[in-house]
Amino acid sequence: MMISKNISFSLTEYKSVEELNKEDEELVTAAKKAAETAYAPYSKFKVGAAVRLDNSVIVKGSNIENAAFPSGICAERNALSNTASNYPDSKPVAIAVVAFTEDGITKEPVSPCGNCRQVIAEEEFRNNINIRVILCGANKIQVIEKGGDLLPLQFSRNYLKISSR
Numbered sequence: 001m002m003i004s005k006n007i008s009f010s011l012t013e014y015k016s017v018e019e020l021n022k023e024d025e026e027l028v029t030a031a032k033k034a035a036e037t038a039y040a041p042y043s044k045f046k047v048g049a050a051v052r053l054d055n056s057v058i059v060k061g062s063n064i065e066n067a068a069f070p071s072g073i074c075a076e077r078n079a080l081s082n083t084a085s086n087y088p089d090s091k092p093v094a095i096a097v098v099a100f101t102e103d104g105i106t107k108e109p110v111s112p113c114g115n116c117r118q119v120i121a122e123e124e125f126r127n128n129i130n131i132r133v134i135l136c137g138a139n140k141i142q143v144i145e146k147g148g149d150l151l152p153l154q155f156s157r158n159y160l161k162i163s164s165r
């Protein structure tokens with residue numbers, strides 16, 4: 001028998017960073033700062049990400065492009081790889097993302113690509129924690145309490161288990 005299902009998630013929208021709590025506002029500021037270190041000569045699209053750890057340390061990452069395009073890396077994955085490598089005993093609890101074109105910060109929030117969503121989901125899974133995602137544009141800020149919600153039906157380690165059959 002066929003069953004139709006809907007998958008949905010909730011997010012909160014704000015009009016300006018001043019409406020965020022102090023910690024999130026601080027994380028957005030760090031993400032903007034991170035974007036200044038982006039290396040984006042090809043897309044001219046500079047992205048900054050900042051991850052807050054459960055020990056309150058903030059780790060920044062930016063997009064680093066490459067002439068061999070697939071060798072580039074997104075800001076979100078750069079920041080999360082950095083936290084996992086340098087703070088293995090701490091857990092990421094939030095990530096803020098902001099992007100700039102040559103005209104300045106994007107009006108709308110920019111959402112992580114599929115690869116980064118998969119990495120956020122894995123970090124949540126392995127740390128047994130929800131990662132709060134804060135997407136910041138000039139006119140709108142979106143907050144998603146569990147990053148994995150951005151990737152329904154995500155691939156997970158559960159698929160890698162060897163079948164007993």
Ligand SMILES: [Zn+2]
Nearest residue numbers: 074112113116
């Ligand atoms: Zn990405």
